[in-house]
Amino acid sequence: MIGRLPATLLVPGLLLHAVARTAAADDVPDGVYAEAAQIYGVPESLLRAVADVESGGHMNSGPTRDGRWGPMGLVAGRTLERAADRTGFDVQLVTTDVRANVLGGAAALAELAAASGSLQETLFRWAGFDMPTASWEYSAEVIA
Numbered sequence: 001m002i003g004r005l006p007a008t009l010l011v012p013g014l015l016l017h018a019v020a021r022t023a024a025a026d027d028v029p030d031g032v033y034a035e036a037a038q039i040y041g042v043p044e045s046l047l048r049a050v051a052d053v054e055s056g057g058h059m060n061s062g063p064t065r066d067g068r069w070g071p072m073g074l075v076a077g078r079t080l081e082r083a084a085d086r087t088g089f090d091v092q093l094v095t096t097d098v099r100a101n102v103l104g105g106a107a108a109l110a111e112l113a114a115a116s117g118s119l120q121e122t123l124f125r126w127a128g129f130d131m132p133t134a135s136w137e138y139s140a141e142v143i144a
Helices: 032-040 044-055 079-087 091-096 098-114 119-127 132-143
Strands: 004-011 014-021
Touching (some): 032 098, 044 119, 079 098, 091 098
């Protein structure tokens, strides 16, 4: 697994503990994770960890087989529309532009975090799998 260091940040009343991962080669331009972290209060390390698990940080030309878009793995009917709504970007931009996708993912994560009691619960809700065990495993993988 990628190297890690502890990191914490307050997200609207929720103290998140995330892991700082070393930068890997991905499609996200320098500074975009930091920009999203600054704007939405989600740790940069958490954004990188989600993107790493979702897509390896890569922008896809269309949805994945399970309907996830971009580095943040935004899903229609759940996180995709929330990301567009919270950023003011249209859905098409969030699915085709790397920066809009990461900013949207950060906005959606911040909203979920504000309504969750823990980082694990936030990630469980983000994953949204039909089987709760799969969502908990996803949460553990992002945090690892």
